[in-house]
Amino acid sequence: MKNIISLFILMTFAFGIGQVQRVEPPYWWTGMKNSELQLLVHGNQISELQPEFSPNITIKKIENTENPNYLFITVDTKSVQPGTIKIKFKKGRRTISSVDYQFLERREGSADRKGFDSSDVIYLLMPDRFANGDTSNDSHPKTIEMADRSQQGGRHGGDIQGIIDHLDYIDELGATTLWSTPLTLDNEKTYSYHGYACSDLYQMDPRYGSNEDFSRLTEALHQRGMKHIMDYVPNHWGLNNWLIQDLPAQDWLHYWEGGENGFKRSNYIQTTQLDPNASKYDAKGCMDGWFDYTMPDMNESNPMVINYLVQNTIWWIESANLDGMRVDTYPYNDKVGITEWVTRVMEEYPNLNIVGEVFMHETAHIAFWQKDSKIGAIQGFNSNLPSVMDFPLHDIFPQVFNQSEQNWGDGLFKVYDHLTQDFLYPNINNLLIMMGNHDVNRINQAFDGDVNKYKLAITLLATLRGIPQIYYGDEIGMLGEKSKGDGDIRRDFPGGWPGDPQNAFLESGRTDGQKAYFDYTKKLLNWRKTKSVIHKGKTLHFSPMDNVYVYFRYFPENPNDAVMVVLNNSLKDQQIDLARFAEGIQNHQSGTDVITGQNVGLDKSLEIKAKSSLVLDLN
Template sequence: MNTIIQRIEPPFWYFGMNKPEVQILFYGKNISEYIITLEDSTALTNVKRTVNPNFIFVTINTQNITTNEIYFKFQQKNKRSFIQKYELRKRRKDSALRKSFDASDCVYLLMPDRFANGNPNNKNDSNTTEKYNRNLPEGRHGGDIQGIIKHLDYIKKLGATAIWSTPLCEDNDANYSYHGYAQSDVYKIDPRYGTNEDYVILVEKAHQCGLKIIMDYVTNHWGIEHWMVKESPTADWIHRFENYTETNHKRSTVSDINASKIDRTICLNGWFVPTMPDLNITNPLVFNYLYQNAIWWIEYANLDGFRVDTYNYSEPEFIAKWTKAITDEYPNFNLVGEITMRNQSLLSYWQKDSAIAKIQNFNSNLPSVMDFAVSDALQMVFNEDDDRWDQGITKIYDHLSKDFLFPNVNNLMIFGENHDTRRLHHIYNNDIRKYKLVMSMLATMRGIPQLYYGSEIGMTGDQNLGDADIRRDFPGGWNDDKNDAFTKEGRTEFQNTLFDFTSKLFQWRKTNKAIHFGKTTHYIPENNVYVYFRYDNNQSVMVIINNHPEKQELNTNRFKENINHYTMAKEVLEHHIFKLAENISIEGKSALILELA
């Protein structure tokens, strides 16, 4: 790179993209004073200068370029000139048609800083501010990409088929940088996690293990330490107010026909927190930057999907356009948006082709949303022994009765907990029975199940003590840990009971297509017992969830329309056989998952 140019983004690009044009950012002292030319002048389609003379945006059309390297000539008027090489790479075979994650998958969510330290030599870096301090709950604890690679077999053995890691790009905040959501460079893996090349190796090794990699992508905000927040190309690169203004988090204002303009504006343009400035995605330069960065990571790292953070905090028209640009390039690519809303109609508004959103001529183009309504219910119902009207397991029944609101229920992400919620084992006080009930439902309900790291070994934490308490270190991820829960020998009896159950359940789930993409029929709960069937033309699964503390007896005549011609059922974990013409007994606070035959 020429000494005058300090940054080029994207650092390289690819031939054969659906959209052949790419806008390249060159950054350097007074770079905009230079006239830029290409030997093939037809390939250079636009040069955009901004109020900041240190930035220039150059658009080229790659369609007719046949060489892997092109050379930009930078010429000052009657003064010096220099040449800058730019690389164009060949895409992987069938890159555009890559298969993504879907309802046949089980997603394992981990926080890399808290999962495992595989390389003790990268705990600190001279170019990042916050240093390693495992004694500080909110500090950097040293987990990294190598730690994930080291334990891919563990994740696979658990029954997961995809990994969602919280952001791995550089977060150079002075404090609380471990979570990664205040990114300071979105083209660079945080050096305390490893290198860009390490990330590519992670994806390659995951694919070799039959695991997919989902990147956590943030469109709404960057960190206060991002180099383009410190020095922006334009005055409106981020949203600015006369006084610091934080989002009101009222995302219902987006679809609310009665919402005031100021409330909607503050929701969408207000900063997430003081260290996370709000990006102005309506600025064409910002939009292109975010779109190209997302495409670049998909191509470069060979990714299998995105989880998009704070999806509906961005201007709706433009985040929908951003999403469509990605799915136009990759028709099978799945993106799941964080829509932290508990009302099903508001959640469904944000899934692609929503009939509710269509009333307002809006389509998010977002294939999947996170089902926070079901998550909230899973976090409370198994502590409710009474099923009066809207209590107990009836909450789940009532939520699923609104599935008609969603264009694609099988593509909803379902979960009992994640890195922003209460921990299941804290809520349920390490009651194995209740944990098994949650897992049994996640494994058999419609949607894409997501597990949160450590739940399978009983990790707990009290959110009232701060987010760090629900993001503890995985035992065994560090050489000096007293027990290694990554191994059977290192786990306690309690931990093995949880792990073995979870592993057996989700390994079975891989085998049943009716669970993945089938239909659902459910029955009104009685005595806090909920029965539902998942089925397609070839298979049928009967799920019995007994949320009553005592044993219950079910008369199977009530379920004839789904039992139909089946006479026998095999319980999927212990393989007990049930005759469907007879009553079925089920222990208190337990589940039965029966494959009909």
């Protein structure tokens, strides 16, 4: 890697000495809580020059690294007014180059922006596979990989405009929040569509659109009363990232001697971050190992790296007016460094929400990473991460509804047993819950396309504690098998491309089977929007009998506002004696079926069909 740095130093002599090529962040704002700003300046031999601001700004620190093409200037912006400031780079009295730097005025109330929460339903999509709204940007002269829809792992041409064009569809479904997998530039030679090997942290991929298009997406969501989550990847960048290609210093990434370009693959043992018995060898192998050859692992114990990431995150929140962040591969980050990152971002936006991908399979391991965890406290650790993903719940979704017989521990008892561990979480309402995403088998594949199993699953997802997330296309029964390649679980949404033979975005374009999925989901999610007892209420559940699970969502201080959920996962119609559930039913004589609108009596017994669910609004 040192040879790479030396090579780029030599190459820069082709350009004028001291000519500024980049300043990051590209612009900033006045009125930030933290008035300290560190500017990264990149240019040929720029470290030899002295910066000067006009009008004057207090320079707190100037730092050089081993690569003379970088200059880091820390300034105090407290007294800066909105407008343009000139930065001159001088050698003695002579100005070698200069740039204009802009400070913007923050949006009113920006610091108090409210993030996503349990009143929301998140719609996760992969932009390359969702909809192609602008065919002119399918390929781009400044990127390597060209569009080829015939390739399962290639770029298919979906983009930001395609998402904007179909926000009404997502809104109609009842989802309130959009999470798109990364849209920033990924300029790898192949498989660049997934976006997790970022080549420029300040630039949208031109095959998706521009930075302005990304902001338009937020605006279009906000006009509909919806929210926007950005997928953020601090742990690793792309091998073609311009900063990787011309490293400020070798210690910006985890460089392994003897590996090609410093590469050594992670051992992926995430438990080493919290295991009191873990060897340092194993912990380093997870945290410092590269996620893949094209994804160099960033060194977040380097304060410059963390500062770069903090400022980049804040820059996107401000510039694109975001409502939250989803953070990729959270436990692979340096534990101390990523805690500083999330702490500093949340200090700037106390009401924002950030959810970390903790792809682990034991509740205690997940709970360790949520803010104020008592499990973390045992080790003197507090992540300050507001939200985590309930992957143990995700793991049992495809099992539960394929188990029609309730042997001990099978079927719906798995859900009951899982919820008994909720005491491990400091904030159960701020868990992201899901039955599928872009990395695993599609849920309908697990159910062999059985719509009744899907209805049971989506009912459970929509009525449990936490923040439900659904994966694009599940709501119309899309299939996909991981063993056939990632492209199979990331299929194009039908109707997203000009000339598609079917358009499932439209009611008239859906098959009868797709309508069964969509209509049920739509009814359930739109009902959920206004049910605060689902968003914030407590759970009272009864151990399943004959694979029938009954639970209530309720407010202790307001027993009149309650919801009763009945899931019959067996292959037979069942008559349920309601006397057992008097603790939840209390004085309610009936409830409204939220799907049919019919009134259902709660006198002595309740009939429920095989492989079906019943959600009763007892208010």
